[in-house]
Amino acid sequence: MNLDEIQQIFFQECDEGLATMEANFASVRQGGHDSETINTIFRSVHSIKGGAGAFGHERLQAFTHEYETLLDLVRNGTLTLDSDLLGTIVGAFDMLSDHVAAARDGGDAPADGAMLARLVAASTPSAPAPVAAVIADAPAAAAPAGDGFDDFDDLFALCEAPAPAADGHSGDWQVTFVPGADALENGGDPLLLVRELTMLDGEVLAADVSRLPLLDDLHPERSYLGWTAIVPGAVAEDDIRGIFEFMGDCDLTIARIGMPPVAPLADNDDDDDTLLVDLSEETPPVVVPAPVAPTADAPAAPAAPAAPVATILPADPATPRTVAPPPAQTIRVDLDKLDRLVNLVGELVITQAMLAQRLSEHGAGGISELTDLDHLTRELQESTMAIRAQPMKTVFSRVPRIIRELEVETGKRVRLDIVGEMTEVDKTVVERIGEPLTHLIRNAVDHGLETTAERLKAGKPEEGVVTLSAAHHSGRIVITVKDDGRGIDRKRVRAKAVERGIIAHDAVLSDEEVDNLIFAPGFSTAATVSNISGRGVGMDVVRKNVQALGGRIGITSNFGSGSSFALSLPLTLAVLDGMIVTVGDQTFVIPLGHIVESLRPEEDGVKILGPTASLLDVRGSYVPVHRVAEQLGIQGAQTDPAQAVLIVVESDTGQAVLMVDSIQDQRQVVVKSLEANYEAIPGLAGATILGDGRVALILDVDALISRWRRDPRLGLTPLGLAA
Amino acid sequence: MTSSLSNANLPNEGNPVSSTIMTVDDSPSMRMLLKAALSDLGYKVLEAEDGVEALERLGGACSAGNGPDLLITDINMPRLDGFGLIEKVREQDRHRNLPILVLTTESSDEKKQRARSAGATGWIVKPFHPDKLAAAIRRVLH
Numbered sequence: 001m002n003l004d005e006i007q008q009i010f011f012q013e014c015d016e017g018l019a020t021m022e023a024n025f026a027s028v029r030q031g032g033h034d035s036e037t038i039n040t041i042f043r044s045v046h047s048i049k050g051g052a053g054a055f056g057h058e059r060l061q062a063f064t065h066e067y068e069t070l071l072d073l074v075r076n077g078t079l080t081l082d083s084d085l086l087g088t089i090v091g092a093f094d095m096l097s098d099h100v101a102a103a104r105d106g107g108d109a110p111a112d113g114a115m116l117a118r119l120v121a122a123s124t125p126s127a128p129a130p131v132a133a134v135i136a137d138a139p140a141a142a143a144p145a146g147d148g149f150d151d152f153d154d155l156f157a158l159c160e161a162p163a164p165a166a167d168g169h170s171g172d173w174q175v176t177f178v179p180g181a182d183a184l185e186n187g188g189d190p191l192l193l194v195r196e197l198t199m200l201d202g203e204v205l206a207a208d209v210s211r212l213p214l215l216d217d218l219h220p221e222r223s224y225l226g227w228t229a230i231v232p233g234a235v236a237e238d239d240i241r242g243i244f245e246f247m248g249d250c251d252l253t254i255a256r257i258g259m260p261p262v263a264p265l266a267d268n269d270d271d272d273d274t275l276l277v278d279l280s281e282e283t284p285p286v287v288v289p290a291p292v293a294p295t296a297d298a299p300a301a302p303a304a305p306a307a308p309v310a311t312i313l314p315a316d317p318a319t320p321r322t323v324a325p326p327p328a329q330t331i332r333v334d335l336d337k338l339d340r341l342v343n344l345v346g347e348l349v350i351t352q353a354m355l356a357q358r359l360s361e362h363g364a365g366g367i368s369e370l371t372d373l374d375h376l377t378r379e380l381q382e383s384t385m386a387i388r389a390q391p392m393k394t395v396f397s398r399v400p401r402i403i404r405e406l407e408v409e410t411g412k413r414v415r416l417d418i419v420g421e422m423t424e425v426d427k428t429v430v431e432r433i434g435e436p437l438t439h440l441i442r443n444a445v446d447h448g449l450e451t452t453a454e455r456l457k458a459g460k461p462e463e464g465v466v467t468l469s470a471a472h473h474s475g476r477i478v479i480t481v482k483d484d485g486r487g488i489d490r491k492r493v494r495a496k497a498v499e500r501g502i503i504a505h506d507a508v509l510s511d512e513e514v515d516n517l518i519f520a521p522g523f524s525t526a527a528t529v530s531n532i533s534g535r536g537v538g539m540d541v542v543r544k545n546v547q548a549l550g551g552r553i554g555i556t557s558n559f560g561s562g563s564s565f566a567l568s569l570p571l572t573l574a575v576l577d578g579m580i581v582t583v584g585d586q587t588f589v590i591p592l593g594h595i596v597e598s599l600r601p602e603e604d605g606v607k608i609l610g611p612t613a614s615l616l617d618v619r620g621s622y623v624p625v626h627r628v629a630e631q632l633g634i635q636g637a638q639t640d641p642a643q644a645v646l647i648v649v650e651s652d653t654g655q656a657v658l659m660v661d662s663i664q665d666q667r668q669v670v671v672k673s674l675e676a677n678y679e680a681i682p683g684l685a686g687a688t689i690l691g692d693g694r695v696a697l698i699l700d701v702d703a704l705i706s707r708w709r710r711d712p713r714l715g716l717t718p719l720g721l722a723a
Numbered sequence: 724m725t726s727s728l729s730n731a732n733l734p735n736e737g738n739p740v741s742s743t744i745m746t747v748d749d750s751p752s753m754r755m756l757l758k759a760a761l762s763d764l765g766y767k768v769l770e771a772e773d774g775v776e777a778l779e780r781l782g783g784a785c786s787a788g789n790g791p792d793l794l795i796t797d798i799n800m801p802r803l804d805g806f807g808l809i810e811k812v813r814e815q816d817r818h819r820n821l822p823i824l825v826l827t828t829e830s831s832d833e834k835k836q837r838a839r840s841a842g843a844t845g846w847i848v849k850p851f852h853p854d855k856l857a858a859a860i861r862r863v864l865h
Contacts, residue, residue: 009752192861193862
């Protein structure tokens with residue numbers, strides 16, 4: 001594994017860390033945080049900092065350093081997390097995301113000067129300016145600590161010591177060290193240091209055994225020895241000093257042989273310039289006082305009397321404390337390998353179906369092994385699909401930031417509620433739902449929510465609420481973006497649609513149809529296109545994107561109390577449960593998710609309204625009947641409803657009935673794309689290969705029904721039939 | 724009182740072939756960096772992703788007779804952090820002399836003192852250069 005590959009893993013970790021942070025911020029905002037919440041946020045930043053340093057992302061490293069410093073103060077209780085501080089921390093989080101993105105994509109690091117200043121200011125207790133100045137100076141004062149032994153220089157001059165065997169080493173280093181008595185604790189071993197000196201081509205001149213006690217008093221785990229060594233003068237002093245870095249309490253002198261001391265003394269009667277210094281006996285150890293950082297004395301709480309976050313956003317006592325779930329254990333798999341597996345399983349499912357068919361043709365369809373194989377295949381398929389499934393969290397976790405930015409841009413106050421973020425859906429869906437979802441969120445804040453003044457006037461809480469939820473619903477995932485804003489003003493929508501020539505001025509439209517006008521191309525209700533929602537992308541594009549995923553979008557809106565956009569998407573785009581039906585000489589698959597019931601009508605159950613229109617009486621309510629053969633132009637199909645099979649289906653626009661000739665089977669089919677293999681056909685969602693090897697087309701129920709509903713007075717493109 | 728000491732009596736240069744190092748870090752990329760660097764130096768590497776796993780693996784490896792010769796641990800980790808891990812390790816008599824290096828991003832004296840008083844033998848400042856890593860290991864590996 002080379003460095004680049006490790007770096008890729010580092011960036012994945014960054015993403016996970018950022019997601020973890022976002023989740024924990026949510027806990028903090030809901031007042032449900034504890035010390036571990038802050039700790040987790042701290043650790044995420046800390047890890048990113050470590051990796052940033054390792055891979056040479058200096059700007060990212062510098063930024064995370066200041067960020068970490070501030071978080072550390074919050075973590076250890078020096079700073080109290082109030083709303084101002086939280087604002088800074090969350091703001092820095094957004095910038096951290098940008099930094100990570102810049103480091104990954106090789107782009108320019110964001111301009112973080114202002115944010116760094118904010119971080120530093122927040123890390124500095126709000127005390128009189130002089131204190132801050134002292135703090136700023138503290139590192140400088142601390143710096144000489146490592147070189148504190150320089151003080152010995154003055155002492156060298158006072159020493160007169162024998163100079164054993166130091167002759168001929170002029171210019172070399174003479175290193176004398178006496179490890180502290182505890183040098184053998186914690187796995188330390190002074191002898192290793194001697195070895196290090198020899199690796200620098202050093203030569204040990206003498207061992208100082210003067211402190212060795214008598215045997216009775218000798219403690220085997222104490223260090224009593226000292227050494228004197230000569231190291232070539234070419235070696236840097238720092239390299240020598242580095243060897244002793246881990247020795248805490250160690251008397252160490254490093255001096256150049258033959259170099260005069262700082263101030264040569266007159267009474268130095270030694271004709272040899274060599275100095276040998278052993279301070280261990282005569283001189284008490286020089287203790288370099290650790291500079292006491294003024295921060296240690298700083299008041300524990302910042303002076304700003306801001307209220308703690310918890311009181312601003314009181315935790316609902318009825319709801320359990322939200323604790324971010326621990327990160328899941330994962331294994332990373334190359335997506336190509338996974339897709340290959342999914343494809344193979346798809347082929348296996350088809351082959352299994354073929355095998356079942358062949359066996360049944362030979363009268364062996366009932367054997368139990370076949371049923372077992374069917375179960376296993378299905379389970380294998382579900383498990384494979386589950387590997388591709390991802391929680392909506394990966395998409396939802398980006399929303400808080402979008403909301404924060406929108407709050408700044410619009411001046412509105414928004415609370416985001418997220419429900420069901422662990423709901424899982426296929427990776428493809430997760431990847432492609434982000435854009436339409438972002439647009440809906442922007443739309444909800446920009447157009448949906450009123451300004452603060454308007455809200456107060458309407459007797460609503462100042463803070464608008466946007467609820468983002470995801471849930472599984474009859475084999476699909478339903479994602480809802482709901483706001484408690486002004487709702488859709490149908491009069492205005494209608495007027496705008498007439499003005500733009502989207503509908504005739506006398507068109508008769510239901511509320512639902514008026515609401516759906518906002519999905520019409522070229523429609524925008526904002527008086528002026530704002531720079532938030534109106535980035536040249538309309539709701540029509542949102543709908544198109546959703547449809548491309550096999551999804552539908554619906555609106556419910558109450559004027560004055562808010563709107564809700566519901567996206568209904570398939571959990572996977574690869575398989576579906578379907579009912580196999582025949583129409584004329586063709587075989588079709590109707591997705592089971594749509595089917596409510598199937599029935600043969602009674603004699604007078606179907607009311608004929610005209611040559612093509614008829615209604616079915618389903619227990620008292622009339623439901624329009626769609627003849628699939630007519631819709632798709634198939635010859636030789638059953639035309640008498642009384643002789644046909646009627647299938648009641650649920651669609652975007654309510655219930656409807658599809659008329660087919662007969663039902664053959666109900667089974668799971670592997671979806672093969674028509675677009676990828678042929679071209680998109682209105683009214684068809686795809687194709688599949690049946691057990692006998694024949695191709696069957698999969699009906700797009702919504703499209704079939706909306707096509708029928710198409711009102712010539714509406715310029716709307718029917719669902720699924722975009723040209 | 725001095726006596727001469729021959730360099731020949733010094734321990735050999737930490738024969739890497741026979742030495743095993745356990746790395747403890749919650750960041751997979753950092754573990755991989757360490758593993759890459761340590762493998763290049765010829766050490767065998769055991770890995771754990773936090774203090775709790777490190778204690779488990781340490782116990783397991785020692786029972787199997789191939790306990791590590793050195794522990795390199797990060798400080799900030801979930802479940803059991805580096806300081807906690809060192810404390811637990813030092814509590815066990817057989818590990819009282821196990822060399823332990825902590826990975827730290829800070830090179831301040833305060834942090835070093837904290838590491839030392841927690842029972843660490845030494846430290847490695849992140850980001851580390853492989854040569855510095857090798858030197859730090861040589862200074863503590865028996």
